[in-house]
Amino acid sequence: MIARRLLLAGCVLIGAWLVVPTLVAVPVGFSGTRAFVLPPQGWSLQWYENLFTDRRWWDATRNSLVIALLTTVVATVTGTFTALALDRSEFPGKGVVVALLFSPAIVPVILLAIGLFYLFLRLRLAGTIGGLVLAHSVIGMPIVVRTVTASLGERDRRIEQAAAGLGAGPVAVFRDVTLPLVAPGVFAGAVFAFLGSFDEVVLSVFLTSPQTQTLPVLMFNAVTREVDPTIAAASTVVLVFTTLLILIGMRLGRKGLVSRVI
């Protein structure tokens, strides 16, 4: 019994260590002074005002949103197609293809970042929105493949057979039966591709120009150079925004979300 209580007390402490530090940015964002102090000396909304009026922060936010949305489209389309192809086709060496598909998760991101940096310099894609979307999609696509494959595995194939048996053509079966069945997986994958891009720093540090700087890159650069509580305000906005997205994602495809990490 004592051992059990100790175990639970330990879990409470570990849980606090996991969750509480993340919330620190919130009060700092409302600080009255230009300092990262806790508790803040006085309160103000000036950093939020700065976030929404300063050109630099506003452009970075817009860039991040545009890049994340485009990445979501590219990663979701390519990922869903690939997952469907994996589900429907059998050929020798399929295992190798699967391994290659997931290899972006194993290769250190910094290595990919410098590889793309040199490639994009030659292709004149360095510092462009298009280049960033392609780079982020490489990370996002395997995640979509995984969530869609998970929901393809869970579906009852007999429903598709029944539809075909009742006279539906292959295209109709796919559009009216298969696609709705895997929609939660597609959606969960899309949410993760969006979040992955929105939060990506390593690739972006190498591949953005001052004009295409994303929010995390601006935060990264700002934190190492200046004490600006606008970073905390931006953090809070990001925190609220991503939490909302996750909650929506959980509502619509819980299994897909968990399968990503285990």
Added chain:
Amino acid sequence: MATALTLPGPGAARGLGSRAWLALYVPGAALLALCFGYPLLNLLGLSLATPGLGNYVQLWDSPVFGTVLLRTFTTSAVVCTVCLVLGYPYAYAMTVVSPRLRDLLLVIVLVPLWTSLMVRTFSWLVLLQDNGIVNAGLTGIGVGPLPLIRNSTGVTIGMAQVMLPFAVLPMYAIMQKIDRRLLQAAASCGARPTAAFLRIYVPLSLPGVLVGLSLVFVLSLGFFITPQMLGSPSNALLSQLIYTQITQLGDGGTGAAMGFVLLLTTLLVLAAMVGLRRVAARSAR
């Protein structure tokens, strides 16, 4: 229509023919080939461009690279240890509490995975700084202030928090499947609870521990943001050295060679994990 009606096998949509489905590979394969395979091969070429493996020989001889590589290994090992010590009891607790409490513990461990890495690292920066709240507390109880930032301590604290979910989730996935009646059986055969736990539960949970820790180790080896923000140039890790090499020194060949040493190390750790798992699986039989 007739073809669809005569399809007895799984996947009614096979009516389109397996070959048509192969076309769906094209967009994804093109993306990975152009933006993953090609740049990496290109980079490998760049790292080998000097005669006689020059870039790699130079790294082998460089004391700085050796120190940084060793430091990266040590830091990753320390992070792994912290994740094992904190993660194992946490994962174990998830298997013995009520389902509602278990869901809560699961959500808590998933929260860090879902929140922005930048936000969390920034928060650690605020907490651990010299005049931060943690140091104020330490001064209050007469221990501090301690240097918690711009050194390995800060990097380890920040990294361990980021990595803990990757350790807990695989451990939990395995522990969840362990038949707890084995422990009762051991007890009824006269084993003390500690002995039963150590000799039955721990070996059975080992595959999960192995997966979790190798994941943490591999991710730590290539970690960039947290060490860059919480550490200092004088205790740089490998990815920071690569970053400096490329962005400040413009030395692509050396930077690329360092990157491939990192990749090779990562692959070796993963291969060792797979090998150990096989051995563990064989000895369990």
